[in-house]
Amino acid sequence: MDLILQGIIKAFHLIVSFDPEVISITWLSLKISGTATLISLFVGVSVGVAVALNDFFGKRLVISIINTGMGLPPVVVGLFVTIMIWRSGPFGFLEILYTPYAMIIAQAVIATPIVMGISLAAIQNLPPNLRLQILSLGASRLQMVWVLVKESRLPLLAAVMAGFGGVISEIGASIMVGGNIKGYTRVLTTATVMETGKGNFDLAIALAIILLLLAFTINFLLTQIQQRQQSR
Amino acid sequence: MFRKSKIIITLLIATFLFAFGASTVFDAQAAPKQKNIILTTTTSTQDSGLLDVLIPIFEKKTGYFVKTIAVGSGQAMAMGQKGEADVMLVHSPEAEKKFVEEGYGVNRRLIMHNDFIIVGPADDPAKIKRLKSSAEALKKIAHAGALFVSRGDNSGTHAKEKILWKQAEIAPTGQKWYQETGLGMGQTLNVAAEKKGYTLADRGTYLALKKNIPLEILVEGDAILLNIYHVMEVNRKMWPKVNAAGARAFADFMVSRQAQEIIGKFGVDKFGSPLFFPDAGKKVEDLGK
Numbered sequence: 001m002d003l004i005l006q007g008i009i010k011a012f013h014l015i016v017s018f019d020p021e022v023i024s025i026t027w028l029s030l031k032i033s034g035t036a037t038l039i040s041l042f043v044g045v046s047v048g049v050a051v052a053l054n055d056f057f058g059k060r061l062v063i064s065i066i067n068t069g070m071g072l073p074p075v076v077v078g079l080f081v082t083i084m085i086w087r088s089g090p091f092g093f094l095e096i097l098y099t100p101y102a103m104i105i106a107q108a109v110i111a112t113p114i115v116m117g118i119s120l121a122a123i124q125n126l127p128p129n130l131r132l133q134i135l136s137l138g139a140s141r142l143q144m145v146w147v148l149v150k151e152s153r154l155p156l157l158a159a160v161m162a163g164f165g166g167v168i169s170e171i172g173a174s175i176m177v178g179g180n181i182k183g184y185t186r187v188l189t190t191a192t193v194m195e196t197g198k199g200n201f202d203l204a205i206a207l208a209i210i211l212l213l214l215a216f217t218i219n220f221l222l223t224q225i226q227q228r229q230q231s232r
Numbered sequence: 233m234f235r236k237s238k239i240i241i242t243l244l245i246a247t248f249l250f251a252f253g254a255s256t257v258f259d260a261q262a263a264p265k266q267k268n269i270i271l272t273t274t275t276s277t278q279d280s281g282l283l284d285v286l287i288p289i290f291e292k293k294t295g296y297f298v299k300t301i302a303v304g305s306g307q308a309m310a311m312g313q314k315g316e317a318d319v320m321l322v323h324s325p326e327a328e329k330k331f332v333e334e335g336y337g338v339n340r341r342l343i344m345h346n347d348f349i350i351v352g353p354a355d356d357p358a359k360i361k362r363l364k365s366s367a368e369a370l371k372k373i374a375h376a377g378a379l380f381v382s383r384g385d386n387s388g389t390h391a392k393e394k395i396l397w398k399q400a401e402i403a404p405t406g407q408k409w410y411q412e413t414g415l416g417m418g419q420t421l422n423v424a425a426e427k428k429g430y431t432l433a434d435r436g437t438y439l440a441l442k443k444n445i446p447l448e449i450l451v452e453g454d455a456i457l458l459n460i461y462h463v464m465e466v467n468r469k470m471w472p473k474v475n476a477a478g479a480r481a482f483a484d485f486m487v488s489r490q491a492q493e494i495i496g497k498f499g500v501d502k503f504g505s506p507l508f509f510p511d512a513g514k515k516v517e518d519l520g521k
Contacts, residue, residue, distance in 0.1 A: 196418070197415075197417075
């Protein structure tokens with residue numbers, strides 16, 4: 001009990017004192033996971049919408065693969081990204097193993113199927129006649145897609161939350177491709193594991209609380225938008 | 233209402249975009265390509281905090297950027313063997329010798345030592361306290377069927393543990409009282425503490441964690457328990473992509489008088505005694521005397 005209390009006090013102390021180390025770790029987490037989410041949003045929504053709106057041979061297989069990807073284990077992603085980018089790997093010439101870029105790539109790979117799957121389902125859930133209606137009103141194909149995306153913005157925001165939540169709390173891939181290098185690739189999750197290993201439980205609890213607060217703040221803001229639009 | 237949420241969305245996107253823009257500054261401190269050195273090392277050097285003191289001094293002095301990957305000694309050398317590391321700071325002498333003989337490593341140099349200890353619960357069910365021989369202690373643990381928690385990760389500590397079991401003429405793998413964590417030293421100590429088991433630990437990590445774990449030192453001082461750290465550079469002839477100049481600079485720094493003095497003083501303020509003893513230039517045979 002003492003330990004938990006100490007952890008909370010320490011967390012409070014670290015936050016209000018703007019501890020430079022904690023600030024930089026938090027900021028790095030936000031930067032890496034935010035960028036990864038942004039990439040996954042771009043790729044995931046475009047592919048998700050394209051798959052939802054087109055009929056082609058093997059569509060069900062593709063959807064099954066995307067849905068499986070939603071549960072892609074981060075360590076598997078970490079392993080494959082590592083093999084691809086280490087010095088002797090096919091992309092070794094990029095020299096990005098143990099850099100934040102490698103972490104962004106791995107996290108984007110994790111988040112993309114999540115965003116893709118949710119946006120696919122969202123578009124498919126719209127009334128089928130809506131498309132015909134929009135087209136018959138004289139909209140171009142691109143305009144039609146835009147209207148559909150706007151119509152499904154609520155589940156799309158949920159997709160952003162799921163994607164971001166998935167990668168900011170992820171550790172398996174981050175520690176494998178990032179290496180937990182101080183001031184460079186040390187993020188909240190990897191730092192928490194390391195401090196636990198060092199026996200600094202109070203600091204570990206503090207980092208965990210900051211991670212929770214960060215995830216909560218982002219989700220709170222997004223939920224605000226989502227719910228407000230619904231009640232409109 | 234709609235406008236307000238639009239502002240929030242715009243703000244969020246702006247933040248991410250800014251973050252993305254800022255991310256191009258990631259490499260600012262490591263601009264020239266061969267400035268990066270990949271150092272693979274054991275968890276004990278990181279968990280004890282020693283590298284957090286040494287590396288910033290080295291980076292400031294030379295302009296190199298050190299990427300420290302803290303894993304077990306086994307994995308650290310496996311990465312060197314594939315050319316994925318430039319320099320290694322490890323403590324698994326038998327495996328290191330083999331590594332150099334096979335041509336993967338060059339310039340193996342002695343850095344420092346401390347010692348391993350056998351720790352366990354205060355009530356000591358196997359009655360090993362103050363035994364002089366660590367092999368004897370393991371025999372007693374095995375006969376009592378008391379829980380022994382092993383690293384099980386091919387680390388230097390695990391390698392030492394296997395040597396001790398061999399000396400005790402016991403094959404622990406698969407026994408009910410023998411559990412392997414596959415984790416670092418700090419986490420393994422936590423597991424042992426939680427399950428009231430015995431384990432072999434390096435003194436540095438144990439001292440660093442002591443305030444939180446109820447384990448006691450039961451066996452220490454046996455000559456075989458010496459824990460010796462060497463630095464090795466990955467052989468450039470095997471892997472041309474290796475940053476050989478950086479590796480050499482780091483290894484040279486580790487044996488320099490400045491680094492050796494820091495190693496000798498490290499931990500004195502916190503624990504009352506140093507965690508490591510600097511040994512650059514000495515011979516392995518003379519250690520611990």
